[in-house]
Amino acid sequence: MYPLNFSTHGWQRHGTAPDDGSSALEWNENLPLPDLGPTNVLVKYHSRSMNYPEISIANGTFPWKCPDHVVVPGSDGAGEVISRGSSVTKFAIGDKVILQHYPGFRDGPAPASLQKVPGTHMDGTFCEHGVWDESHLLRMPEYLSYEEAATLPCSALTAWNCVLGPTPLRQGDFILTQGTGGVSLFAIQFAIKLGATVIATTSSEEKAAKLRSLGAHHVINYRDVPEWGSRARELASSKGGCQKVVEIGGPGTIGESFKCVARGGEINIVGFVTGVDYKESPNPLSPLLHPCTVRGIEVGNQIHFEGMMKFMEAWKIRPVLEERRFSLQDIKEAYKYFWSGKHFGKMVISNM
Template sequence: MRVFQIEGDWGIDNLKLSERPEPVAGRNQVLVAMRMAALNSRDLIVPERGYGRATGNLPLIPVSDGVGEVVAIGEGVTRVAVGDRVCPTYFQNWTGGAPSPARFASSLGGAIDGVMADLMCLSEEGVVKVPEYLSDAEAATLPCAALTAWSAIATYGQTKAGDKILIQGTGGVALFALEFAKMHGAHVTMISSSDEKLDRVRAMGADATINYRTTPDWARASREITGENGGYDNIIELGGETTLPLSLRAVRPGGTLSMIGVLSGLKLEASLGPIVARQVRLQGVTVGHRDGLEAMMKAMTQHQIHPVLGETFAFADLKAAMSHLKAGDNFGKTLIGF
């Protein structure tokens, strides 16, 4: 079967189209014929061994998000049947409860083989049936980006009607966070350096927007938006080093910073005083568990939420798709068709 794998040594130049034997489903396992995959920012980091030892070992099949059809099941399988459309879960060993080192070590596309293969053999506990109303392309986007946003907005953020949420950027997680926050009845502000993209998120339901290139001190600018609230109830923090100091000024006393991305840098160079004095909660968010993914899919079905899709590339054009994602000009999820 076809696979894309990093082989020989780390580095994007060693990401190659290759062949592996077809797997066979054993007891409590399912065989999934993959149909579509969707890229995330982490998929650009994995080939360079950007997570150190936690990236996994070579050869490694990259990419965490995808959807396929169950084509065979092993003895004892009860969760799914042949013919079901399923998404592999991002963390194969985290079905629910608190995170642990073992659960975090089971992420697809690094540390363990990902979805860029014609066939995947997975535990039945590591797949989730897909809502019928979603296309293959839409379903492929859900396991990482959508669940990360859901965890920040619903699971940890516990968003309620009337909450004021600020979302940084217009990438995959940000667009899902907008949809989920509006689903919960929140007031949403989004920041971006592109007026065109801000126009598009307003059309999606964003209540307020700020261009951080023309308004660098967006924390000050947001005061008129938050008013008596004294800041945002939850800030979906995707920037990291550059944005965190501003987020600390923009969050309300007792509010939450949902730390998801570090796009502008890894170092923490911010005053810790406001965290203590204003009782701010800094909540790290690393995707989520299977129970959360299933809850998210139920909510999406109830509200008929559709992911925002970008360009689709052929299986053999994975590197071109990665270059497209890296360029940062895209709006909506970058997809791979099998």
């Protein structure tokens, strides 16, 4: 049963702080939870994953305006249903569930308005429990652990949207991915199963070796080859360039992405890890000079999510997890480690 005046514990973000933003976080042993409505479920989180927006929101570099009120950070989480409202039909006590990144975003290319996101506009997952409407949750794939499932709502779904929509990647196509974060690694895994050729960029030979072991066909060290866009275009010359580009960097990398994209190809803008200063962006006519589609990817909808999980289950695709693990109590250390850029794959925050 759901007790009256039930509370939980976890982290809250108070304003912003420099660098990794972790000093803006404060632990609270008595976080109130909303009353359990008829269609609500109480979820005990077993794992969460970190995304770049957690850092950029905390350090004040997030390009979208966030509410000023104090919230629990974290958009991604997986856990079990431990209580439910009187009208809940989708889940039973003990069911394993995943939270949607955009709760209530059922269908369409992007939310019709600025959708409320956990950890940004309302309390997120960097705590012990959460109350959600049953429509905001999806059932976990049985073959995945809580840690693996917690990586799906943002990074995996973003990668799926890049690779499969609106013009799906096809066998024999080329795709370029940037770096070794979650979105890029999921995109590599999806693309390989679809029969595409993967060109990946990274900054070290150690990470290059890991990318090759994951299945990347070509790896370019962008420190050794600053004009990696031209090099990627050469590698993909049989198809006139890359049919898909997963653009993670933003202003600092978009120029090279235009160099490597094929005529009629697609640049999927996902992130802004090189910053948000667009003064040195390429010519606004670049999509015309290099005829292509430029898409801003806003994660994905629930139908995308369901299709992605079916695909992953059919191929038994497992997320690539950073070897170092963090507990909920060690969130500040997790922020620092993420900020350092040492991670490979998805960083998870579990109940240790």
